[in-house]
Amino acid sequence: MHRCLNVDEILRLVASELVGSELKATAVSLAQCCRSFQGPVLDTLWKTQDRLTPLLKCLPQGVWREEGGVFTFQRIPTTAEWTGFREYSQRMRGLKLDASEDPLTPEILLALQLRTANEPFLPMLEAFECGQAGKEFIPFIPLFVSPRTSDISITFAADTPSLVVASTIGRFPTLCPQLRSIMFKSLEWDSIVTNAVSEMVLACNRDYLRVFEVNSPLTEEAREFVYQLPNLSDLWVSIQGGTLLPPVMLPNLTSIDVEYDDDLEWLRGFRGATLAKLESTTFRCESGQIGDFLGAFGSVVSTTSAQHTLSSFRFYTPSSWDPSYLALLPFKELKELEIEFSCDDGCSSKVDDDIITLLAQAMPKLESLELGGTPCRTPTGVTAQGLFALASRCIRLSDLRIHFLGDSLAEVATIAEDISLTKDESAVRREDCGLKHLQVGRIPIPPGSAVRIALSLLQIFPRILRVEYVTPEWKEVARTIEDSRRIGIFVGRAAGVGTGGLSGSA
Secondary structure (H helix, E strand, O other): HHHHHHOOOHHHHHHHHHHHHOOHHHHHHHHHHHHHHHHHHHHHHHHEEEOOHHHOOOOOOOOEEOOOOOOEEEOOOOOOHHHHHHHHOOOOOOOEOOOOOOOHHHHHHHHHHHHOOOOOOOOOEEEEEEEEEOOOHHHHEEEHHHHHEEEEEEEEOOOOOOOHHHHHOOOHHOOOOOOOOEEEEEOOHHHHHHHHHHHHHOOOOOOOEEEEEOOOOOHHHHHHHHOOOOOOOOEEEEEEEEEOOOOOOOOOOOOOEEOOOOOOOHHHOOOOOOOOOOOOOEEEEEOOOOOOOOHHHHHOOOOOOHOOOOOOEEEHHHOOOOOOOHHHHOOOOEEEEEEEOOOOOOOOOOHHHHHHHHHHHOOOOEEEEOOOOOOOOOOEEEEEHHHHHHHHHHHOOOOOOOOOOOHHHHHHHOOOOOOOOOOHHOOOOHOOOOOOOOEEEOOOOOOHHHHHHHHHHHHHHHOOEEEEEOOOHHHHHHHHHHHHHHHHHHHHHHHHHOOOOOOOOO
16 A cells, blocks of 8 residues: 555545545445555544434344334343444544434433443534424433533424423533533523523533524523623524623624514613624514614614624514614625515515615625515515616625515616716626526516516626516516526527626626
8 A cells, every 4th residue: 555545634535535525335345445444434434424323223233123214222232232333433523313303212212321321322422413302302412412522503392391401401511511512492481491501501611612502591690601701703692571781792703693572772782892703693573662773783883893894784573664774874894684574564665766775885795685575566665776776886796685666677778877876886887796686576567568677687687597586477577587598698608709798697
C-alpha cells in the first residue's frame, strides 16, 4: 500500500468521499479487503443515523426479529454479543429519531436500558435529535445521551404530560455536562415546565452554551442568566404577559426568535443592548393586540448597533394587521424582509407605490420581500409603477410577495420611463434585477389579459422563472412566461449568443 495511505487523515478523507458520493458498496468492499480502511469507513458509515433499527440489526439475528415491519427483541443480548455490537454503536456521533416512526417499543428500550445500566448506550454521541417524543418514549431519552453529547434537539408530541417532560429535562445538565446547543419545541406553557427548563439552564455551564432555542417562558433568575450568556449565538425564547427583561448583553448573538403574547414591555430590555453581531430577528405574536410593534422595535434597536448589522427581519401573526413600514427604513442592510398577517377577515394590507418605493430606496440589498399573507382580491395595492421602482432599485431581489394590482400591468409601456431615479440610480439597469419567484395568490386580472400580463412581468422582471398562484386565471400567465423563456433560451443558444432581456438566463 502506498505510504500516503498510512496517514489517517487521508484514509478518512477517502472514506468520506466514497460514502458521500453514494459509493457505499465500494467503501464497504474496501474496508473488507484492507484493514487500514476498516476503521475510517465504519466511522463514516455510522457517523450519523436517522433511525436506530439499522444499528440494532448489527446484533445477531437470534436476538431480534422483524415481521410485517414490526421490530422486536426475542431476548436480551449476551455480554459477548453486546461487546461485538459496541464495535458499531461507539462510532455514532449523531442520531436523528422520529419517535412516531422508528419502531422503538417500550420492550426494546427496556432491554437496551438493562444492558447499558453501567455505561452509555452510545458513548461517543455528540448530537441527539428527536421528533414527536411522546409520553412513552420521553422517559427513555436519557438512554441515548452521554457525557460527550453537546447538542440536544427535541420536539415534544402534543398532550404529553408536563410532569413527564419536566422530569426528563431536569436531568440533562448532569447527563451532558458540556451542553452547547439546547432546542426544545412544542412545550406546554405551564409552571411545571417553566421551572424545569429554568433550573436546567441555570445548571448549565454558561461558557459552553451557544444555542438556546426553547419555546417556554423562564423564571426571572433564568432570564437574567440567558440574556447575559457571553458566547450565545442563537436564541429562541417565549415571553408571557407583562414580563420584563433584564438588560441584554449578548455580544456574540447573531439570531433571535421571540414568541410573545399581547404585551410589548419586554422590548425595553433591548434598549442600549450589547448586540454587536445581530443579523437575524424573528417575532411571532399570537395575540390580536399587536399595536405599533414596528415603531416600538425601531425605537429600541436605534439605541444599539444592530441597526447597522441586521440583514433579516421576520414577523408573523395569525391576525389581520396594518403595520407602519416607515419604522423599518433605517435598516438599510436588510436582505430579507418578511411580515406575514392574515387576510381572512378582510385584507388589511395598505402597501402602495409610495411605500414600496420608499422601501426599495432604503433597502437596495433586498433579496427577499414578502409583505402580508398570500395576495388576495383586495382592490388596493402596488401598481406597475411600484413594481418598476422595485426592479430598478433592488437588483438582487429574488423572491417577492406583495399585494399588487394585476390590471395595472396592462399599461406598463406608458409608465416605464416615469420612474424618478437619483443620479446614482440612473445607471442601474432594470434587466439586472434577479427576481425569479413571484407569489400572486388570488390577485384578480382582467379576462383575456393573461398574455399581456405575462409579457409585462417579463419586461419588469426579465429573469422571472416561477409564478406561484391560487386561481386558474394565472395558469396561462405562468405558462406564457415559461414558453417565452424557453423560446428565448433556444434562440440564444442557436445564435451562439447570450440570453439577456426577455430571454435572460436563470
